[in-house]
Amino acid sequence: MISKAGYSVLRQARSQLRSRVGPSPVASLSALARLLSSLAVLEQKEGKLNPGSLAAVTAAQKLGGPVTAFIAGSNIKSVAEEAAKVAGIEKIIAVDNGAYDRLLFTNTSSTQGLPENYAPLLVENIKKGGFTHIIVGHTAFGKNLFPRVAALLDVQQISDITSIENENTFVRPIYAGNAIATVESSDSIKVFTIRGTAFAAAAAEGGSATIEDGVDPKVESPTEWVSEDLAKSDRPDLATAGRVVSGGRGLKSKEEFDKVMLPLADALGAAVGASRAAVDSGYADNSLQVGQTGKVVAPELYLCAGISGAIQHLAGMKDSKVIAAINKDPDAPIFQVADVGLVGDLFEKVPELTEKLKK
Amino acid sequence: MGPSETGTLHHQLLHYQIPHHIKQLTTKRAANMSALRILVPVKRVIDYAVFAPHFLFPQISYYILDQTAIETNGVKHSMNPFDELSIEESVRIREKNSAPGGVEDILAFSAGPTKSQDTLRTAMAMGADRSILVEMKDGEELEPLGVAKLLKKVVEKEKSNLVILGKQSIDDDAAQTGQMLAGLLGWSQATQASKVEFKEGDVVEVTKEVDGGTDVVRAKLPMVITTDLRLNEPRYASLQSIMKAKKKKLEKTSLSDWGLDASKRLKTLKVIEPPPRQGGGKVEDVDSMISKLKELGAL
Numbered sequence: 208m209i210s211k212a213g214y215s216v217l218r219q220a221r222s223q224l225r226s227r228v229g230p231s232p233v234a235s236l237s238a239l240a241r242l243l244s245s246l247a248v249l250e251q252k253e254g255k256l257n258p259g260s261l262a263a264v265t266a267a268q269k270l271g272g273p274v275t276a277f278i279a280g281s282n283i284k285s286v287a288e289e290a291a292k293v294a295g296i297e298k299i300i301a302v303d304n305g306a307y308d309r310l311l312f313t314n315t316s317s318t319q320g321l322p323e324n325y326a327p328l329l330v331e332n333i334k335k336g337g338f339t340h341i342i343v344g345h346t347a348f349g350k351n352l353f354p355r356v357a358a359l360l361d362v363q364q365i366s367d368i369t370s371i372e373n374e375n376t377f378v379r380p381i382y383a384g385n386a387i388a389t390v391e392s393s394d395s396i397k398v399f400t401i402r403g404t405a406f407a408a409a410a411a412e413g414g415s416a417t418i419e420d421g422v423d424p425k426v427e428s429p430t431e432w433v434s435e436d437l438a439k440s441d442r443p444d445l446a447t448a449g450r451v452v453s454g455g456r457g458l459k460s461k462e463e464f465d466k467v468m469l470p471l472a473d474a475l476g477a478a479v480g481a482s483r484a485a486v487d488s489g490y491a492d493n494s495l496q497v498g499q500t501g502k503v504v505a506p507e508l509y510l511c512a513g514i515s516g517a518i519q520h521l522a523g524m525k526d527s528k529v530i531a532a533i534n535k536d537p538d539a540p541i542f543q544v545a546d547v548g549l550v551g552d553l554f555e556k557v558p559e560l561t562e563k564l565k566k
Numbered sequence: 567m568g569p570s571e572t573g574t575l576h577h578q579l580l581h582y583q584i585p586h587h588i589k590q591l592t593t594k595r596a597a598n599m600s601a602l603r604i605l606v607p608v609k610r611v612i613d614y615a616v617f618a619p620h621f622l623f624p625q626i627s628y629y630i631l632d633q634t635a636i637e638t639n640g641v642k643h644s645m646n647p648f649d650e651l652s653i654e655e656s657v658r659i660r661e662k663n664s665a666p667g668g669v670e671d672i673l674a675f676s677a678g679p680t681k682s683q684d685t686l687r688t689a690m691a692m693g694a695d696r697s698i699l700v701e702m703k704d705g706e707e708l709e710p711l712g713v714a715k716l717l718k719k720v721v722e723k724e725k726s727n728l729v730i731l732g733k734q735s736i737d738d739d740a741a742q743t744g745q746m747l748a749g750l751l752g753w754s755q756a757t758q759a760s761k762v763e764f765k766e767g768d769v770v771e772v773t774k775e776v777d778g779g780t781d782v783v784r785a786k787l788p789m790v791i792t793t794d795l796r797l798n799e800p801r802y803a804s805l806q807s808i809m810k811a812k813k814k815k816l817e818k819t820s821l822s823d824w825g826l827d828a829s830k831r832l833k834t835l836k837v838i839e840p841p842p843r844q845g846g847g848k849v850e851d852v853d854s855m856i857s858k859l860k861e862l863g864a865l
Binding site for chain 1: 612736738740741744746755771775776780782783784789831834836838839840843846847848852853863865
């Protein structure tokens with residue numbers, strides 16, 4: 208185990224190295240510098256970079272070593288060029304092969320992938336590049352892919368981290384966010400997924416990374432992708448929206464949910480979310496669920512109506528900057544976390560609020 | 567969880583009313599379908615309803631001990647909710663005859679303290695045929711990678727061709743084991759399943775919950791599936807099935823029987839409560855709500 212003093216020596220050595228032009232004359236220092244080199248895995252769809260995936264670049268930068276980004280798919284050149292402009296990336300590794308195209312994101316920034324061929328692809332490139340830290344967002348794509356990558360590397364992955372203490376130590380919520388654990392990894396390669404709301408996306412402009420072709424082991428996937436059915440929406444993406452309005456069981460029906468909540472969302476330019484109760488009752492689509500088993504959001508404003516505030520729901524929204532709640536039950540737990548609470552009938556209060564916000 | 571059909575009744579109906587249909591299936595199975603040997607790993611965790619944020623329920627904040635661990639003694643435990651879905655799905659595959667090759671075996675498996683046998687009994691009361699427990703000492707536990715390595719050995723020994731796991735355990739929230747197992751075995755994986763369908767020729771079609779909607783993938787057995795909450799509604803075990811489960815086989819083993827140790831890659835340095843959040847009180851009407859939100863810079 209390296210002491211805290213050890214880390215700072217390491218950092219110093221690294222920063223000296225980086226300011227120096229040309230190869231370092233001190234062999235031991237360059238050996239130390241090789242200890243940290245991060246790979247941020249980015250997501251793309253149809254020639255466009257998923258901006259949400261750039262949070263992985265920010266996390267990689269916090270570690271302090273050189274940052275490489277990885278991207279794969281068909282006609283990858285334009286995406287690689289777009290990624291090369293992202294601030295903080297030194298190098299892009301791009302693999303041009305349509306076999307990795309099932310790596311999609313939609314206007315709701317959904318992603319999916321076939322980890323059966325993508326995981327071996329990534330492992331080959333990690334081994335070739337000698338990376339020590341492998342990072343991706345804790346999205347459907349990251350969750351599906353990374354544990355497979357970690358197992359192939361014989362590494363214990365660290366999921367959904369919210370903060371990086373140093374190159375070995377990471378912070379992550381457990382028990383639905385009811386406890387925060389700090390863990391130290393003894394693996395030589397750290398494979399982790401990051402909570403998107405805990406790291407800002409890297410700036411899309413200002414960088415000038417070099418682009419190089421990655422290795423492609425061309426592993427055949429035993430699994431075949433068949434189809435997708437994604438909810439289309441013009442509203443902002445729930446996971447990254449600055450404002451979220453969310454409805455619960457109190458909305459009583461899908462018709463009422465749409466009639467009451469959607470105009471409020473539009474008045475605020477907000478994304479729409481829902482509690483599990485609302486989703487299970489069919490008032491809102493599954494993909495809108497906020498909570499332990501759904502999305503974790505942390506917008507500037509989280510405005511909810513007809514949500515009592517079950518533990519599992521709170522796990523998904525309690526890090527929002529400002530929480531506002533409308534509920535007819537004055538004893539609902541949601542009022543204990545809400546910065547602004549209004550006791551009243553949502554069918555009356557929400558339309559009134561919508562009207563007044565429009566003015 | 568609501569009321570559900572009693573497993574035993576459903577089971578009897580299927581088996582006694584349509585025997586010749588079953589016969590046909592048996593013939594087909596001999597031709598080109600594999601009979602399913604399903605492995606269902608289950609985990610004993612603190613009951614989801616028990617764990618609560620300190621800032622809402624300060625009286626039960628003793629769940630975190632000296633900033634190092636979660637207190638588990640004397641706390642209600644139950645089967646990880648996602649694992650209940652795995653058992654339920656396996657049993658439904660059998661009851662509904664949805665797999666052309668039929669279901670030969672449903673094996674529930676757990677690694678943990680001796681009390682994990684209660685979880686396995688529950689799994690058997692829900693319809694699993696038998697179970698294996700890897701008994702672990704107090705304070706000894708496996709990380710997802712260790713569980714995946716253990717499960718790989720179980721799959722090989724028991725000749726499982728379908729593993730159905732929960733998408734995550736609600737204590738560690740790692741969401742890794744199923745994918746790791748599929749990676750170690752080199753099998754197909756379908757995570758966060760909301761629908762599982764069997765087709766001719768050992769093909770399984772799985773609808774997955776993804777960000778923004780659903781996604782359908784198709785693979786041939788063997789494969790690993792992880793469950794999402796929308797897959798099904800787990801049944802309550804009837805008293806009769808609980809009694810029957812007591813007679814089912816529960817094999818106790820140890821980690822060394824499987825040639826594994828419990829050494830960990832991650833060391834937990836600290837476990838703390840999340841920063842408390844204070845409610846800001848209530849306002850009288852919509853106008854006050856708007857002005858308060860403006861004051862807080864949210865509008």
